[in-house]
Amino acid sequence: MNTEEKINQYIASQFEPKRSEMQILDNLIKQTITECKLWFLDGKDNEGKVVSNPNIGYGLHTIKYKDGTTKEFYKIGFNANTTGISVYIFGIEDKKFLAETYGKKLGKASVTGYCIKFKTLKDINIEVLEEIIRYVNEL
Template sequence: MTHEEYFAALAEPRRGELRALHALIRESAPDLAPTMEFGLPGYGRYHYRYASGREGDAATVSLAGRKNHISLYVSCLAGDRYLPELFADRLTGASVGKSCVRFKHLSDVDIGVLGELLRAAAETPPAGAV
C-alpha cells in the first residue's frame, strides 16, 4: 500500500487533513523519506534493536487516520524524553503522550508548532536506532 492509497481509503474530512499533514511533513522534514511501516504512512525508516534483543524496522514519524482523531507518532528521543513530550505545552488542542500527538482536526493544533516538532524529528535520532 502507498501513502496515496492509504489516504484515498479515508472519508472526508479525514482524507484532506491527512494529505495536508503529509504535505507539512514533506515540507518540514524533506530528508525523512516516505515509507509504509505497520500499515501506516511513515517518514524516515530506521532499524531498531532493544536490549531484550528484539529488533525490526520502523518509521521516525508516522500518521494514522483514526475514526475519531488523527495520530502523529514521533519516535525520537531528546535525552530521556520523547520529542512530543517537549512540545506538549505548545500543542494546545491536542492530547500528547510520550511519542504520540492526537487531535480531532488539523485545525485544532498550531501548524507552526507541528512544523517545529517535525524539523526536530528530522534532526534527532529515533529511540533504539542502530
Template sequence: MVYAGTMIGYGPYHDKYASGREGDCPIVALSSRAQYISLYVAGSRNGKPIAEAAKAKLGKVSVGKACIRFKRLADLDVPAARAGSRFGAARQW
C-alpha cells in the same frame, strides 16, 4: 513508506531495544483512527520524548510519549508540531 498498513511514515531508522529486540521504525508517522488522528514523532529533547516536551505548545491535543492525538487539524498548532517533527528527523532519536 506505509507501516502496518495503517500508517504513513518518513525516515526509517533502525532501533535496538535493551531487550535485544530490534526493527525499523519511522521518525515521523501519521495515522487516521476512528476517533482521532495520530502523529507519531520519534526522538527526545533533554531526555524527554519530543511530543511530551512540546505538549504545552501543540494546541487542543492529547499527548503520549511519542504520540500526538487530535480530532481535527484545526485543533493542532501545526507550526509547533512541524518544529518538533523537524527536530526528531534531524536527531533521529
C-alpha cells in the same frame, strides 16, 4: 503498487474532512524533511489479520531492543483513527520530552511519550507540529 501509491490510496480512502487533513500532513512532512524513506504499513500481521490501523511513515529510525536486536522503523508517522488523527514520533529517548516541551504549545491534543492525538488540524498549532518534525528529523 509502490509505497507512494499505497500512501495516496490510503489517504484517498478517507472521508472528508480527514482526507484533506491527512493530505496536508503528508505534504507538510514531505516539505519539512525533503529526503526521507517512505513507509506504508497496512495494519496486518504476517497472517493477514488486521492488528492496527494502517500507518504512513517517513524517515528512518533504528529501534534497539534489550536483547541486542534491532529493527528499522520510521521516525515520524501518522494514521487515521476513529476520533481523528494520531502522529507518531520515534527516536526521542526521554518519554516526557514531547509533552513537557510541546504539549501546551500544540493546542488541543493528547500528547504522550511518542504520540500526538487530535480531532482536527484546526485544534492544533501546525507551526509547533512542524517544529517537532524538524527536531526529530535532526536526531
